[in-house]
Amino acid sequence: MIALTAAEIASAVGGRLRGVPAPESLTVTHADTDSRSMRADSLFIAKPGETTDGHLFIDSALEAGAVLVLAERDTQSGAGDPHPAVIVDDVVTAMGSLASEIVRRIRAHSETTVIGITGSAGKTTAKDLLKTLLEAEGPTAAPQGSYNGEVGVPLTIFTAELGTRYLVVEMGADAPGNIAQLCEMVRPDIGVVLMVGSAHAGKFGGADRIARTKGELAECASAHVILNADDTQVAAMAERAAAPVTWFGESPDAEIQAQDVITDAAGHPIFTLAHHDSDSASSEGWRITSGLTGAHHVTNLLAAAAAAHRAGADLQSIAAALDGLGPASRWRMERTERADGVTIINDAYNANPESMREALKTLARLARPEEGQDRRAVAVLGAMLELGAEHNIAHIRTGETVVRLNIDQTLVVGDDAYPLYRGAVAEGSWNEEAHWVPTAEEAEAWLRENLRPGDIVLFKSSNGAGLRLLGDRVAGRKDAE
Template sequence: MIAFTAAEIAEITNGRLDADPGITPLSVVTDSREATPGSLYVAKPGEQADGHDFVAAAFSRGAVLVLAERPVSGPDGEKYPAVMVPDAVLAMGALAAEAVRRIRSAKAAADGVLTVIGITGSAGKTTTKDLLAGILAQHGPTVAPQGSYNGEVGVPLTVFRADADTRYLVIEMGATGIGHIRYLADMVKPDIGVVLGVGTAHAGEFGGVENIAQAKGELLEALAPAGTAIINLDDERVAAMRSRTDAAVLGFSAEGRADAAVQAINPDTNAEGNPEFDLLLPGGEAGLHVSSRLIGSHHTGNLLAAAAAAFAAGVPGRDIAASLSTQTAASRWRMERTERPDGVTVINDAYNANPESMRAALRTLADLGRGRRTWAVLGAMLELGSDSIREHTAVGTQVVRLNISRLVVVGREARALYVSAVQEGSWGDECVFAETAEEAYTILDAELEPGDLVLFKSSNSVGLRHLGDRIALPPQSVQPADRGSNLL
């Protein structure tokens, strides 16, 4: 972390200093449980809890300063060392922006360079971020988000892990409205911007897909003319973003677009569902073959995006192809495959879901399940607004047309999916509706057989990833009365 004194933090954030000006935090946390000796604790208000209620807990774990919106006193009435600000989250952003500026300055003074890469898109951000970080880490100190830290809190927390030795800073950028990505881009000032796709995720919050496209393109608008825009030419809305940047444009395509500088030649998947292709990069370097260890043909686009960004950052083509061929999924619940000892295969892809990723996961299930009994355990896709019923209905229809053997729909918000599958397929007990994850667990625990392949997919807050984890565990030798007692 770049060091800031308490006095500097107050100046950068336009805050009021109520502490020894020389206090110099060693880390920044927003969760009091993560505080360690020397931490700056950011007491931000949240949807479920107010960080100000946990200031004492943070200091008990070693925090030395709090960034707060109101004074907080200890049990004896003493005030904790603090910088008082109107908005703790915006103050974090200001501090992160200054951290990036100081890192660039320090690198320049030492004849070095910091390359900042921003990644956005409706699906695939975390996978692409992980792949790119894996490539870049072999060529210099690299900082990338933990999990899916991609918002106004997560991006600053990622920045605070960087220091003057950092060569590459990879930033994942999410948004739920117009202006959000512009705010994040202004904070980190990316040299390379990657736009993966414009889908229907969060369409309800955005007010429509066109607004999503407007928001995602804000990343490209933030690039300097000396920067590079990496765009998915297979997505018409992304391809149209060429006109929104003065930076150089490097397009990629998994579908053979002739105007794409980065392409997958002869794309295919092997028997395990892993994408394979010959990688075409600018300059036409021969012999670049990628044999990925990720699951699903839909990852071809993510692999190409990571390759294009790494190429723009100066990594040789052979190193790119070699890295992409060795990396496995670095973040949990993204097409995470588990082979149970009894022969059941579990694919847990329930970290998040939108219509595009749901369709891709179901196609992968069908492809991998040839000759096996397949199960789709599906929950709601949230934040689709007025399109929710239509999109869930379409998924139910797709399940039937892909000849998935069994469908378990979990939760009332996904009931339209169940109804459409029954109507499309006139199914009997091949399709079941479960009110809760516990009901679904009971069904699966009783009916899964050796050789079955089961996919879990839902939006994050639905929680099917936890059900997937339970099912992925080997069956326990317990008495019938105890089966299923380990609740979610």
């Protein structure tokens, strides 16, 4: 984080100073909402939450090295002394204001390109890929994990330094207007839209409203708008673009293309990354074997390549960096080979109907018989959350997809996911192929009893369903909770 005094922070957020005798000299160089991450000269952000309140941890944050608190009310130590604080009406709003000021100062100090990425799926993978590509070009700041909302984006900005050359911001949304608010905060130069699906459809009120919201990024990016030519709803955003559009995709009209796409036996996408110049009808390309699992990642690879290219990177260098590059974040088609011959693919960080379908298609491909091998496809599936009125029908259709893909064994976990099991049964999967259990503990017991060497096991659910932790335990990860 860039160094800021207590006085500068109070000015940026419109706050009131309390318990700070020398606000012009008290300086912070780190900020976080987690009291456990405090170090010397930190700003502790006492954010109220759904299950606890950051104000309860102010003393422990100060003991750990924090020198200033961003809070919504006056607090004091056990001795009755006021905590050193900037008091605001709303901590989350203040985080956004502080982030905006930091971006302004970084831009004033040096040439900085801000890149925003949004989409119903793939944001974190595309962000991780882009971060790797840009780090070869200059100092780069990007989110940890999936920091992408009104809290996560400021926390990303707080990690940037004055010399940051590239600032990558993952933009998520729960409702119309969210992307526009994040754009107002960071003022992106380049905007990337991956795809439109039905994630969070319940909160938005339908896929059309999701598309309108994701398209807010196309309206605010000032230098380049990078759009998926293979997604009709994303392609329609070109009419809203405030800057020149760069197309990516398998479409022959895309400037950044994937040609001759195949997958190898491990499910890694192999394709030619081609740059198509429509003005001269010329094309050049480089063959890539990705370290990611699943053909659906071609979209993320192309998006990262297009964004890095528009940010100034050479395409040949981009292709070389992407070749063999694997996942950087947990629980995203994360593959583990057990000693007994069972393969675990843990993709249970997020789920919607589109990503569920792609993960199941990848599982089916991986289990395809080759050279006499007998590998069973086993799907361990939990609920897809935040689908609103589409919840039941989306799960039923996913159950139908399981049967049509000839998945050998399907284990559905949890009450919320039960319609998925019913969909599989109605489509023709009987008791020996489809199973339902109410808890992760019962699922673990079933897997312990029924898995056999050679099985390929996919764990897939929304984050809140918790199957990622079950997948870790079944994979035998030492860091499993």
